[in-house]
Amino acid sequence: MLKRLLITLALCASPALAVDEEVVLGLSQDRVAITANFDGSEILVFGAVKREAPIPPGPPLEVIVAVSGPSGPVTVRRKERKLGIWVNTDSVLVDRAPSFYAVATSAPLNEILSDTEDLRYSVSIARAIRSVGAAMNIRGAQEFADAVVRIRENEGLYSIREDTVAVDEQTLFRTSIEMPADLTEGDYVARIFLTRGGSVVSQFETTIDVRKVGLERFLFNMSRQQPVWYGLMSLVIAIAAGWGASTAFRLLRE
Amino acid sequence: MQIYLPIAEVSVNAFLLLGLGGMVGILSGMFGVGGGFLMTPLLFFIGIPPAVAVATEANQIVASSFSGVLAHFRRKTVDLKMGTVLLLGGLTGAAVGVVIFNYLKSLGQVDLLVTLCYVVFLGVVGGLMFIESLNALRKSKKGVSAPPKRRQRGWVHAMPFKMRFRTSGLYISVIPPALVGLFVGVLSAIMGVGGGFIMVPAMIYLLGMPTKVVVGTSLFQIIFVTAFTTMLHATTNYTVDVVLAVLLLVGGVIGAQIGTVIGARMPAEQLRVLLAALVLAVCGKLALDLLLEPSELFSLGAGGGH
Numbered sequence: 061m062l063k064r065l066l067i068t069l070a071l072c073a074s075p076a077l078a079v080d081e082e083v084v085l086g087l088s089q090d091r092v093a094i095t096a097n098f099d100g101s102e103i104l105v106f107g108a109v110k111r112e113a114p115i116p117p118g119p120p121l122e123v124i125v126a127v128s129g130p131s132g133p134v135t136v137r138r139k140e141r142k143l144g145i146w147v148n149t150d151s152v153l154v155d156r157a158p159s160f161y162a163v164a165t166s167a168p169l170n171e172i173l174s175d176t177e178d179l180r181y182s183v184s185i186a187r188a189i190r191s192v193g194a195a196m197n198i199r200g201a202q203e204f205a206d207a208v209v210r211i212r213e214n215e216g217l218y219s220i221r222e223d224t225v226a227v228d229e230q231t232l233f234r235t236s237i238e239m240p241a242d243l244t245e246g247d248y249v250a251r252i253f254l255t256r257g258g259s260v261v262s263q264f265e266t267t268i269d270v271r272k273v274g275l276e277r278f279l280f281n282m283s284r285q286q287p288v289w290y291g292l293m294s295l296v297i298a299i300a301a302g303w304g305a306s307t308a309f310r311l312l313r314e
Numbered sequence: 315m316q317i318y319l320p321i322a323e324v325s326v327n328a329f330l331l332l333g334l335g336g337m338v339g340i341l342s343g344m345f346g347v348g349g350g351f352l353m354t355p356l357l358f359f360i361g362i363p364p365a366v367a368v369a370t371e372a373n374q375i376v377a378s379s380f381s382g383v384l385a386h387f388r389r390k391t392v393d394l395k396m397g398t399v400l401l402l403g404g405l406t407g408a409a410v411g412v413v414i415f416n417y418l419k420s421l422g423q424v425d426l427l428v429t430l431c432y433v434v435f436l437g438v439v440g441g442l443m444f445i446e447s448l449n450a451l452r453k454s455k456k457g458v459s460a461p462p463k464r465r466q467r468g469w470v471h472a473m474p475f476k477m478r479f480r481t482s483g484l485y486i487s488v489i490p491p492a493l494v495g496l497f498v499g500v501l502s503a504i505m506g507v508g509g510g511f512i513m514v515p516a517m518i519y520l521l522g523m524p525t526k527v528v529v530g531t532s533l534f535q536i537i538f539v540t541a542f543t544t545m546l547h548a549t550t551n552y553t554v555d556v557v558l559a560v561l562l563l564v565g566g567v568i569g570a571q572i573g574t575v576i577g578a579r580m581p582a583e584q585l586r587v588l589l590a591a592l593v594l595a596v597c598g599k600l601a602l603d604l605l606l607e608p609s610e611l612f613s614l615g616a617g618g619g620h
Contacts, residue, residue: 096557098318098325135615137422145604148422148613207612241316241325276320283321283552291548294373294556295541301560302377303384305567313571 081121082110083252083264091269092239092248094276100241103127103268105164106234109254119257121230122165122172126183126253127237127268129160129217130246136204152204157189159244161218164235166225174258181253181260185209185218216240245270321555322366328561330360335565342378342566343573344580345589348536350375350507353562355432355596364425366555368415368506369547373559375508375540378566379533386530393481393527397534399488400495400513404539407499412546415504419551422615426604431505433601439511440593447586454583482523482531491521495535503543508536511593 088104105125115121134157137148165172169184178184189205212218217240225235237250248268253260272280283290317328334356342349350371357367386392418424473487494516498509513532517523523531548554577585 094318096317097315099316100325135422137613137615139608139611139613141607145426146606146608146611147426151422151615204612207610208614211610211612211614241318242323244323272320276318279320279556283548283554287549287552288545290556291545291554294548294554294559295376295544297556298373298377298559298563299380302563302567303381305564306381306571309568309571 080111080113080116081254081262083254083262084108084110085252085264085266087250087266087268089268090266091271092243094243094245094270094272096275098241098243098276100243101239103237103239103250104234105237105250105252106232107252107264108233109231109262115230116256121227121261122167122255123225123227123233123235124166124169124173124183124253124255125164125225125235125237126188126251127160127162127239127248128158128188128251129244129248129270131156131158133157134208136207138204138207152201154189154205154208157208157212159217159246160239160248161185161188161212162237162239163220164224164237165220165222166227166233168222169220172255172258173253173260177255177258177260181251181263183251183253185213185220215242217242239270243270245272317557317561319362319366319555319558321553322362322370322558324361324363326360326362331558331561332565334360335562336569336572337565338562339378339566339569339571340573340576341569341589341592343570343575344577345573345585347589348375348379348508348510349566351432351436351505351511351593352596353566354428354506355600362558363553364428365419365547365551365553366558368428368504369544369551369553370555370558370562371506372502372540372543372547373554373556374562374566376537376544377559377563378570379508379537379540381567383530383533383537386533389530390481391527392530392534393479393523394534395477396479396482396484396491396521396523396527397531399477399491400498400531400535401538403492403495403497404499404502404535405542407496407501408503408539408543408546409499410496411500411503412543412550414500416550425613428505429600429604431501433597433604435501435505435512436593436597436600439515440590440597442515443586444590444594447583447590451583451587482521482527484522486521494520495539498535499539499543502536502539503546508532508540510536 085107092101109121134154135151136154137151139146140149142149163169163183163185173183178187182188186209189208209218225233227233248270250266250268252264254262315328316325318325338349338353338356341352354367354371357371358364383392415424418427473489475488476485477488478485494513498513501507501509501512510532513535514528517528517532518525544554
């Protein structure tokens with residue numbers, strides 16, 4: 061409720077987005093192929109600001125690049141000591157959390173993006189996770205949402221890298237987004253925001269296709285679509301490999 | 315060389331997996347055990363999701379037991395009739411085990427269940443083995459060999475549905491072996507182990523089977539039960555990672571061959587003490603994880619469902 065009110069306020073307060081500055085974007089790759097030896101990926105994001113008029117005076121242009129992976133609900137469980145051992149007790153369902161989220165900015169985020177704008181565009185990590193509804197009724201639910209961020213930050217899945225976008229002459233910008241090896245497949249959304257004095261003046265969105273390919277694709281699909289055949293195949297392959305290796309080793313020793 | 319596991323959805327070093335397989339293989343070759351009880355916890359430690367570790371390990375055990383059972387068939391040390399009775403119990407047990415596993419998974423308690431099972435069984439088996447082998451070591455030093463104790467013939471022989479098992483030279487009720495099989499089947503599904511470490515002592519001490527047919531017969535049962543477990547996990551949880559299984563297996567088979575050579579050169583009593591110490595060490599590590607306050611109290615799981 062409060063959030064909706066704030067958004068409405070923000071909409072009224074911010075000057076209508078006069079699109080006199082637009083993003084022209086390039087990506088070093090718009091698809092990431094997860095192959096058998098996939099070891100993470102680095103995507104170069106670069107672009108220019110197209111404008112009809114001269115650079116407006118006032119605070120300089122800042123750039124924020126946010127890449128998010130497919131979102132889904134996450135069950136967060138908390139351990140408590142019961143009968144001397146640590147067991148999962150309470151759990152909270154966080155409605156929506158991206159599997160990957162990286163933000164790169166040209167200056168500290170809180171200096172170039174106001175809170176209202178952050179709320180409106182869900183840029184910062186805390187805003188990208190949505191745990192509204194029933195989940196927030198449980199006391200301490202915020203702790204659970206914080207835990208999602210903390211755990212995924214430690215795994216390198218969530219990151220905020222300030223001052224990593226290089227901006228030249230308020231026109232050209234570039235940065236690189238590192239993606240770890242443990243990626244979930246799906247459509248990744250790259251959003252680019254141009255801000256001046258804390259408010260967003262232009263926004264651009266594009267998708268990066270992250271897919272398993274080749275053998276990985278084949279095995280994953282088969283395990284979901286034909287689980288019986290997949291199970292039988294796993295057994296046959298494993299038996300053949302085991303028997304083959306032991307026979308080869310025995311022959312080698314003789 | 316990093317390799318992305320398609321089902322586990324994690325990227326791990328292929329040589330680490332080959333090495334782990336090899337190490338556990340050496341131990342299993344030295345001690346003549348399956349090694350599942352060591353491999354599954356090790357997979358947890360390197361970050362494979364427990365559900366994937368348990369299911370994949372079942373797949374790996376099928377394959378690593380296969381060449382073993384062939385050798386026993388050649389030596390005619392498999393009691394097929396006894397194996398079949400154990401197997402029928404085992405299949406029922408595995409089905410029950412997977413149901414329990416999936417139910418607790420939906421409650422978010424599957425990690426606890428698996429860890430508790432490991433702590434209890436590794437603790438009991440390791441402790442008994444340690445005491446027994448220390449005693450044996452002490453006796454062999456004194457040079458007094460205790461006369462082998464006559465087998466207890468009590469309640470096992472008072473049960474109905476008796477059957478003759480020629481290869482084992484037994485005439486006993488089918489209920490105890492079926493129960494042993496059932497129990498091991500449940501463990502196999504929950505813990506991702508073959509269950510040889512429970513079944514072999516049970517066959518010797520409880521059923522009174524001759525030692526020479528015990529290993530072959532238990533391998534025979536293990537192959538089918540773990541194959542069944544693999545299929546159940548593959549069709550209900552989609553957690554069997556064949557790439558992971560093959561990598562562990564190749565390392566494991568080569569390790570086992572090296573282990574057999576090492577094992578043949580070491581005295582049996584000392585080997586048993588070593589194995590017992592190893593089992594207790596794994597048990598201790600898992601118990602500490604339960605007892606000490608974890609550095610991260612929260613854990614994430616797939617949401618939705620309800």
